[in-house]
Amino acid sequence: MTNVTDQDRVVIFDTTLRDGEQSPGATMTHAEKLEIAELLDEMGVDIIEAGFPIASEGDFKAVSEIAQRSKNSRICGLARANFADIDRCWEAVKHAGKSRIHTFIGTSPLHRAIPNLTQDEMADKIHETVSHARNLCENVQWSPMDATRTEWDYLCRVIEIAIKAGATTINIPDTVGYTAPVESADLIKRLIDAVPGADEVVFATHCHNDLGMATANSLAAVAGGARQIECTINGLGERAGNTALEEVVMALRTRNDIMPWHTGIDTTKIMHISRRVATVSGFNVQFNKAIVGKNAFAHESGIHQDGMLKNRENFEIMRPEDIGLSGTSLPLGKHSGRAALRDKLETLGFDVGDNQLKDIFVRFKDLADRKKEVFDDDLIALMTLDEAGDHLQLVSMKVTCGTGGQAESTVELEVDGKDVIATEHGDGPVDATFKAIRAIYPNKTQLQLYQVHAVTEGTDAQATVSVRLGEDGMIATGQSANTDTVVASAKAYIHALNRLIMRREKTGPGADAREISYKDLT
Numbered sequence: 089m090t091n092v093t094d095q096d097r098v099v100i101f102d103t104t105l106r107d108g109e110q111s112p113g114a115t116m117t118h119a120e121k122l123e124i125a126e127l128l129d130e131m132g133v134d135i136i137e138a139g140f141p142i143a144s145e146g147d148f149k150a151v152s153e154i155a156q157r158s159k160n161s162r163i164c165g166l167a168r169a170n171f172a173d174i175d176r177c178w179e180a181v182k183h184a185g186k187s188r189i190h191t192f193i194g195t196s197p198l199h200r201a202i203p204n205l206t207q208d209e210m211a212d213k214i215h216e217t218v219s220h221a222r223n224l225c226e227n228v229q230w231s232p233m234d235a236t237r238t239e240w241d242y243l244c245r246v247i248e249i250a251i252k253a254g255a256t257t258i259n260i261p262d263t264v265g266y267t268a269p270v271e272s273a274d275l276i277k278r279l280i281d282a283v284p285g286a287d288e289v290v291f292a293t294h295c296h297n298d299l300g301m302a303t304a305n306s307l308a309a310v311a312g313g314a315r316q317i318e319c320t321i322n323g324l325g326e327r328a329g330n331t332a333l334e335e336v337v338m339a340l341r342t343r344n345d346i347m348p349w350h351t352g353i354d355t356t357k358i359m360h361i362s363r364r365v366a367t368v369s370g371f372n373v374q375f376n377k378a379i380v381g382k383n384a385f386a387h388e389s390g391i392h393q394d395g396m397l398k399n400r401e402n403f404e405i406m407r408p409e410d411i412g413l414s415g416t417s418l419p420l421g422k423h424s425g426r427a428a429l430r431d432k433l434e435t436l437g438f439d440v441g442d443n444q445l446k447d448i449f450v451r452f453k454d455l456a457d458r459k460k461e462v463f464d465d466d467l468i469a470l471m472t473l474d475e476a477g478d479h480l481q482l483v484s485m486k487v488t489c490g491t492g493g494q495a496e497s498t499v500e501l502e503v504d505g506k507d508v509i510a511t512e513h514g515d516g517p518v519d520a521t522f523k524a525i526r527a528i529y530p531n532k533t534q535l536q537l538y539q540v541h542a543v544t545e546g547t548d549a550q551a552t553v554s555v556r557l558g559e560d561g562m563i564a565t566g567q568s569a570n571t572d573t574v575v576a577s578a579k580a581y582i583h584a585l586n587r588l589i590m591r592r593e594k595t596g597p598g599a600d601a602r603e604i605s606y607k608d609l610t
């Protein structure tokens with residue numbers, strides 16, 4: 089719970105569903121957004137920025153439903169500095185037990201030039217729009233976008249106006265990831281000292297990671313007096329991303345001796361939500377990513393392994409259990425029963441009902457027949473990757489590879505209940521397979537991303553394949569896991585196609601694409 093009277097409490101404001109989802113290709117479905125919001129709420133995130141309600145009908149619906157379902161978190165929506173945006177935002181967030189309107193405008197010389205406003209005209213606009221937001225909602229956040237490149241005097245002037253107009257939180261965005269830790273701390277401290285009324289509001293920090301300093305800049309801002317950190321799971325976000333929630337939360341917890349501030353986050357939920365965000369966004373986490381990377385708690389070298397066995401503190405500053413990793417990874421096999429499977433799934437953070445367990449048990453047995461040992465990561469892949477949807481389904485496939493790189497692929501698909509077969513040649517088995525699928529289901533989609541990850545070690549490891557397709561401004565990501573990489577590729581491609589077809593049907597061409605591009609924001 090947000091408690092601004094506790095001076096050492098840092099409010100966690102998560103913007104995975106707004107700034108994170110805004111990054112090209114990270115589009116999530118409505119159901120996925122609801123699921124992530126529920127996980128954020130359960131893990132103790134104080135404020136969830138659930139979307140940008142005026143950007144599209146889809147964003148509006150998602151923010152409204154997240155607001156209706158919220159339990160403890162405050163639900164926030166983004167709005168530009170105009171009445172239409174703010175009204176639409178309020179319509180969506182007002183359903184929450186606790187709501188917030190977040191309105192912003194670019195205040196740096198470069199950003200002021202976009203709407204072509206003078207300093208005075210912009211100051212008036214800020215006064216009008218923040219007052220309007222405050223008349224609707226008692227909790228209003230205001231951001232001077234590109235604050236770190238805004239002239240000092242003007243920044244102080246507009247923050248004072250926003251506070252007088254009723255803003256309750258002042259966010260200082262480092263929109264282009266330009267600042268550095270010393271400057272970040274100093275800026276917040278000087279603003280709190282200089283701006284009249286600053287002690288009546290919460291100062292927030294919102295950093296982008298263009299120079300790899302987002303986490304350091306956010307923590308420095310807290311040292312300077314900020315008490316809200318804006319962040320995303322896995323650091324998802326535009327360009328190099330936003331501050332990673334898991335990094336700031338674990339840094340505050342692990343080095344509380346020198347950073348004596350705390351958050352309300354249940355850190356044992358970190359790993360599960362990290363995996364879910366990676367899956368639904370299609371943005372895999374790099375292996376050596378701090379806290380949530382696959383190797384973050386792996387010790388490969390003999391010296392390290394020996395040291396770990398003697399005393400884990402030799403090489404670990406955090407315990408894997410603290411972020412929800414089970415620590416041990418005892419594999420299941422084909423003789424394991426339903427109870428063992430349910431028990432393992434629960435340790436991994438999946439609450440499964442009896443029917444779901446039945447279904448997943450069949451898939452687990454199928455995998456265990458093909459693999460000697462089924463590891464935690466294999467199970468996570470099974471749980472999180474839904475099968476290809478309704479319209480197109482893979483019936484069978486046969487691939488022949490030649491030594492010169494040429495390959496032939498025969499694919500049989502069920503297309504709306506009818507079996508269709510095609511054979512194509514290509515530059516390697518995946519290319520030939522994708523061509524065969526296109527021959528069966530001709531489409532104008534463009535392949536924007538193709539990524540393969542081995543989920544566990546060994547030649548019988550499951551490969552997780554992500555495929556991102558784009559068509560007329562719509563983007564869909566498909567994923568699949570299989571011990572055969574080419575089968576996983578075909579299924580991921582079909583999964584993405586099914587998602588595109590579903591969106592096309594539901595919303596018509598272009599409806600799922602953002603109507604307002606981030607670059608157009610004024």
Ligand code: KIV
Pocket residue numbers: 107192231233234259261262263264294296
């Ligand atoms: O980076 C940024 O400036 C933003 C604002 C909308 C707060 O995301």
Ligand code: ZN
Pocket residue numbers: 107261263294296
């Ligand atoms: Zn941002």
